[in-house]
Amino acid sequence: MSVNDISGPLDYPTEEIALSVNGEEVTAEVEPRHKLSDFLRDARGLRGVRVGCEHGVCGACTVLMDGRAVKSCLTYAVQADGADIETVEGLADDGALHPIQESFHEEHALQCGFCTSGFVMATKELLDSEPDPDRDDIEDGLADNICRCTGYQNIYDAVLRAADRMDGEADDEGAADDEEATGDGATETEADR
Ligand code: FES
Numbered sequence: 001m002s003v004n005d006i007s008g009p010l011d012y013p014t015e016e017i018a019l020s021v022n023g024e025e026v027t028a029e030v031e032p033r034h035k036l037s038d039f040l041r042d043a044r045g046l047r048g049v050r051v052g053c054e055h056g057v058c059g060a061c062t063v064l065m066d067g068r069a070v071k072s073c074l075t076y077a078v079q080a081d082g083a084d085i086e087t088v089e090g091l092a093d094d095g096a097l098h099p100i101q102e103s104f105h106e107e108h109a110l111q112c113g114f115c116t117s118g119f120v121m122a123t124k125e126l127l128d129s130e131p132d133p134d135r136d137d138i139e140d141g142l143a144d145n146i147c148r149c150t151g152y153q154n155i156y157d158a159v160l161r162a163a164d165r166m167d168g169e170a171d172d173e174g175a176a177d178d179e180e181a182t183g184d185g186a187t188e189t190e191a192d193r
């Protein structure tokens with residue numbers, strides 16, 4: 001094929017990557033130019049990874065890479081080699097929504113929903129590092145995400161509600177662990193011994 005013949009398929013070099021996507025071990029051949037957002041959407045079918053601006057401004061494509069929120073439109077898939085990637089699809093537990101998702105729903109923190117998965121993942125990073133955020137923490141934590149239609153008040157309220165809910169769940173788990181460790185809550189009586 002001559003250099004001027006562009007009719008045939010172009011053969012780009014690829015690299016193998018191995019990563020975890022929502023807990024699933026994945027290997028794939030990707031071109032070095034491929035963005036992580038395109039890899040997740042097209043190769044993995046994870047359409048909750050939204051692509052809006054494609055230049056790092058809107059935050060719709062936010063995913064967690066080793067627990068840190070990244071713009072997947074600014075990240076090459078090869079950069080995720082060896083990483084642990086979480087997308088919004090990985091949050092629900094056996095069909096039960098994650099507390100952050102529940103809270104966005106209950107606080108009506110979305111309208112069209114295009115931005116929502118990015119906000120949810122940014123919220124997860126925030127609450128994983130700061131379980132009891134104040135308003136400034138929330139504004140800072142979500143500063144890289146843009147919503148064009150909801151207005152931010154409901155989103156901030158949803159984050160506070162999620163923090164309360166996750167704190168309550170942590171307390172419940174702690175109490176259950178204490179009961180298990182101390183034997184409190186067991187029904188054994190003196191007569192049983
Ligand atoms: S699509 Fe990635 S920041 Fe907008």
Ligand code: FES
Nearest residue numbers: 111113115147148
């Ligand atoms: S809900 Fe429409 S852009 Fe945020």
